[in-house]
Amino acid sequence: MSRIGKLWPALAVVAVVSAAWLWWSAGAAPERAPRRHVVEIRGFQFVPPALEVAVGDTIVWVNRDFVPHTATAANGGWDSSEIARDGTWSYVVRERGRHEYFCALHPTMAASFTAE
Amino acid sequence: MTIRLIRNCTALSLLALLLPGTLAYGQTRTAAAPSLNDPQIAHVAVTANAIDIELAQLALSRASSSEVRAFAQTMVTDHTAVNEQAAALARRLGVTPEDNDVSRSLRDGAAEARRNLEGLRGAPFDRAYMDREVAYHQAVLDALDQVLIPGASNSELRALLEQVRPAVAAHLDHAKQLRAKLGEGR
Numbered sequence: 001m002s003r004i005g006k007l008w009p010a011l012a013v014v015a016v017v018s019a020a021w022l023w024w025s026a027g028a029a030p031e032r033a034p035r036r037h038v039v040e041i042r043g044f045q046f047v048p049p050a051l052e053v054a055v056g057d058t059i060v061w062v063n064r065d066f067v068p069h070t071a072t073a074a075n076g077g078w079d080s081s082e083i084a085r086d087g088t089w090s091y092v093v094r095e096r097g098r099h100e101y102f103c104a105l106h107p108t109m110a111a112s113f114t115a116e
Numbered sequence: 117m118t119i120r121l122i123r124n125c126t127a128l129s130l131l132a133l134l135l136p137g138t139l140a141y142g143q144t145r146t147a148a149a150p151s152l153n154d155p156q157i158a159h160v161a162v163t164a165n166a167i168d169i170e171l172a173q174l175a176l177s178r179a180s181s182s183e184v185r186a187f188a189q190t191m192v193t194d195h196t197a198v199n200e201q202a203a204a205l206a207r208r209l210g211v212t213p214e215d216n217d218v219s220r221s222l223r224d225g226a227a228e229a230r231r232n233l234e235g236l237r238g239a240p241f242d243r244a245y246m247d248r249e250v251a252y253h254q255a256v257l258d259a260l261d262q263v264l265i266p267g268a269s270n271s272e273l274r275a276l277l278e279q280v281r282p283a284v285a286a287h288l289d290h291a292k293q294l295r296a297k298l299g300e301g302r
Contacts, residue, residue, distance in 0.1 A: 044282040108289040
């Protein structure tokens with residue numbers, strides 16, 4: 001048997017695996033570019049109070065009130081510290097799941113986002 | 117108990133002056149609500165903020181609970197911001213806030229509350245201060261809804277009062293939450 005002939009089974013396996021990978025990647029959902037979401041803080045509320053995002057997206061909080069607020073994770077994982085009037089703070093979402101947060105200065109202000 | 121009675125009476129005396137038909141000291145009040153012009157409404161708003169800042173400053177030096185001190189600091193920050201807004205608006209409109217019976221009543225009530233709080237230390241101070249904050253913010257919220265906002269003629273003054281309302285409501289909810297957490301010790 002020629003040298004090529006001896007390699008034929010290995011080449012066949014590589015071809016099949018490559019074809020399978022191409023077929024799978026074409027059928028899978030295309031990766032979407034990270035998005036930017038804005039949460040306005042106004043009237044002592046987070047607007048919108050709930051948000052659907054993806055891991056890698058950025059959430060920007062904009063404080064439209066005349067007093068400082070914070071966006072603080074209920075589980076203590078992240079904290080904006082004080083966002084001044086007309087100030088902004090952004091966070092890149094790193095974990096899937098439901099994330100609850102509140103204003104540490106006015107703890108009755110609470111909201112959440114869910115990351116897919 | 118004495119403190120609580122005084123606190124309630126202070127809040128009710130404010131309400132009695134501002135709101136018609138409010139029960140004060142067990143009596144039914146039938147007099148009409150005071151009619152306030154815009155400079156007087158501005159004065160009431162500024163006075164109400166200044167009073168809460170002064171009591172918060174007392175709490176910052178007396179409170180034993182870190183959460184109560186944090187609440188007091190928020191009161192200083194937020195009510196100072198409101199008064200800066202009010203002062204800027206008054207300058208823009210060329211209005212001089214005008215003293216009146218409601219403002220005087222607020223100041224009298226605040227002086228009484230301060231006298232009572234100054235006699236307390238530690239956890240009893242924390243509870244009495246938060247009791248006062250609950251009653252005071254409730255009274256101010258009622259006054260905003262029933263007298264001050266509907267009574268303001270100037271649209272910018274009314275807009276400012278409407279902007280302040282959610283702050284007072286959030287402070288009230290926060291105060292209630294914190295007061296409940298402090299429990300009922302003696």
